[in-house]
Amino acid sequence: MDNQQIPYKIYLEESEMPKAWYNVRADMINKPAPLLDARTRKPITLEALSQVFCEELAKQELDDTTAYIPIPQEILDFYKMYRPAPLVRAYCLEKKLETPAKIYYKFEGNNTSGSHKLNSAIAQAYYAKKQGLKGVTTETGAGQWGTALSMACAYLDLECQVYMVKVSYEQKPHRREVMRTYGATVTPSPSDTTAVGRQILQEFPGTTGSLGCAISEAVEAASTREGYRYVLGSVLNQVLLHQSIIGLETKAALDKYNIKPDIIIGCAGGGSNLGGLISPFVGQKLRGEADMRIIAVEPASCPSLTRGSYVYDYCDTGRVCPLQKMYTLGSGFIPSSSHAGGLRYHGMSSVVSQLYHDGLMEATSVEQTAVFSAAQLFAKVEGILPAPESSHAIRVAIDEAMKCKETGEEKTIVFGLTGTGYFDMVAYQRFNDGKMGDYIPTDEEIAASIAKTPVIDA
Numbered sequence: 292m293d294n295q296q297i298p299y300k301i302y303l304e305e306s307e308m309p310k311a312w313y314n315v316r317a318d319m320i321n322k323p324a325p326l327l328d329a330r331t332r333k334p335i336t337l338e339a340l341s342q343v344f345c346e347e348l349a350k351q352e353l354d355d356t357t358a359y360i361p362i363p364q365e366i367l368d369f370y371k372m373y374r375p376a377p378l379v380r381a382y383c384l385e386k387k388l389e390t391p392a393k394i395y396y397k398f399e400g401n402n403t404s405g406s407h408k409l410n411s412a413i414a415q416a417y418y419a420k421k422q423g424l425k426g427v428t429t430e431t432g433a434g435q436w437g438t439a440l441s442m443a444c445a446y447l448d449l450e451c452q453v454y455m456v457k458v459s460y461e462q463k464p465h466r467r468e469v470m471r472t473y474g475a476t477v478t479p480s481p482s483d484t485t486a487v488g489r490q491i492l493q494e495f496p497g498t499t500g501s502l503g504c505a506i507s508e509a510v511e512a513a514s515t516r517e518g519y520r521y522v523l524g525s526v527l528n529q530v531l532l533h534q535s536i537i538g539l540e541t542k543a544a545l546d547k548y549n550i551k552p553d554i555i556i557g558c559a560g561g562g563s564n565l566g567g568l569i570s571p572f573v574g575q576k577l578r579g580e581a582d583m584r585i586i587a588v589e590p591a592s593c594p595s596l597t598r599g600s601y602v603y604d605y606c607d608t609g610r611v612c613p614l615q616k617m618y619t620l621g622s623g624f625i626p627s628s629s630h631a632g633g634l635r636y637h638g639m640s641s642v643v644s645q646l647y648h649d650g651l652m653e654a655t656s657v658e659q660t661a662v663f664s665a666a667q668l669f670a671k672v673e674g675i676l677p678a679p680e681s682s683h684a685i686r687v688a689i690d691e692a693m694k695c696k697e698t699g700e701e702k703t704i705v706f707g708l709t710g711t712g713y714f715d716m717v718a719y720q721r722f723n724d725g726k727m728g729d730y731i732p733t734d735e736e737i738a739a740s741i742a743k744t745p746v747i748d749a
């Protein structure tokens with residue numbers, strides 16, 4: 292099909308929308324290693340996991356066999372507010388780059404949370420409500436997840452307590468106020484409101500916090516409050532499952548015009564948008580139906596896939612969550628404070644880790660000034676001011692398109708544009724002022740942090 296017939300934006304009709312999430316674990320030959328109970332170091336049981344997560348989500352977390360899980364009608368109705376997300380042909384970017392490559396991006400920023408995180412927030416809030424819970428606690432880094440969860444909780448009339456990484460709390464007062472407008476309570480982390488927060492403050496006075504710390508506080512708060520459960524916006528199997536809506540819509544939109552992707556690119560923090568975007572395509576690869584390159588892009592300052600170890604590690608600094616086998620920099624790893632581009636998590640989804648380990652996908656890391664210059668170019672030609680996180684994928688999409696320019700190949704590149712960057716203007720300011728650095732951790736720093744991962748004889 293020639294370019295003329297492919298619309299600038301591909302939207303699905305309501306009848307073409309996915310009605311079930313796709314669980315790629317069902318098609319994986321090597322399943323992700325089981326979660327281990329932090330105390331017993333044995334594979335965690337549904338019963339134990341149900342103490343932390345609500346029951347239906349605990350089931351989804353442990354389900355390695357069901358390929359399609361129907362999306363409840365209430366969630367489908369909520370999705371209608373901001374889905375389908377468009378698959379956009381980046382004609383202007385292609386023209387600017389003078390590349391023969393065809394570039395598409397799946398835009399997930401069309402909702403107030405400004406990111407894909409709402410896809411899982413509504414699912415997690417829904418199951419909590421269905422179980423009759425009073426409220427949920429969570430952590431948020433840059434603030435997108437906290438905002439998404441606040442929106443979902445407000446819609447379903449659930450209470451929402453957010454522990455926000457202190458540096459973001461201070462740098463992003465507007466994000467904080469969006470959450471409060473939706474009725475959430477927001478506390479900077481580490482805080483003195485939890486035992487683990489007080490302990491972290493004592494050990495690292497003046498710390499600006501990390502996702503790992505905030506997770507520990509949120510878990511503690513949930514376990515000490517009646518009718519509360521903890522929810523997490525990335526990393527977990529259940530989150531990848533909910534985020535498969537991104538990949539399913541993308542695949543349906545491509546199939547509609549008989550477009551075959553050669554390269555699929557996603558940014559990777561905890562791995563949820565990437566995992567969701569690639570799941571249906573990895574499924575095709577696993578079943579031998581299609582082949583394409585898949586590239587995870589991470590920040591050079593927090594390079595879990597490209598420089599981490601594939602071992603069991605704690606998911607949080609306070610070591611209260613189950614242990615997960617994943618590519619990790621060690622749960623104590625805190626990216627340099629000069630790092631402004633998000634994607635700060637020390638580990639990676641166990642599904643993405645296993646796929647990477649099995650050679651089903653590649654990973655690369657990029658430095659933040661290169662990321663922000665890609666963001667700036669994209670904003671100028673495509674009109675959307677991207678989130679710094681998303682801009683990691685933009686960077687590599689541009690790099691791959693430039694390779695096509697050299698070779699003359701007309702490859703089809705699809706990347707995930709996970710969100711908008713309107714709340715990231717402090718980071719953009721640093722870039723615009725020429726004050727942004729490219730700190731890359733040394734091998735010694737990474738080795739010292741990884742040396743603190745638990746020794747598991749499994």
Ligand SMILES: *Cc1c(COP(=O)(O)O)cnc(C)c1O
Nearest residue numbers: 525560561562563564680709710
């Ligand atoms: C949270 C976030 C990410 C990274 O999280 P993943 O779980 O790796 O997807 C990427 N982009 C945006 C806009 C985000 O808010």
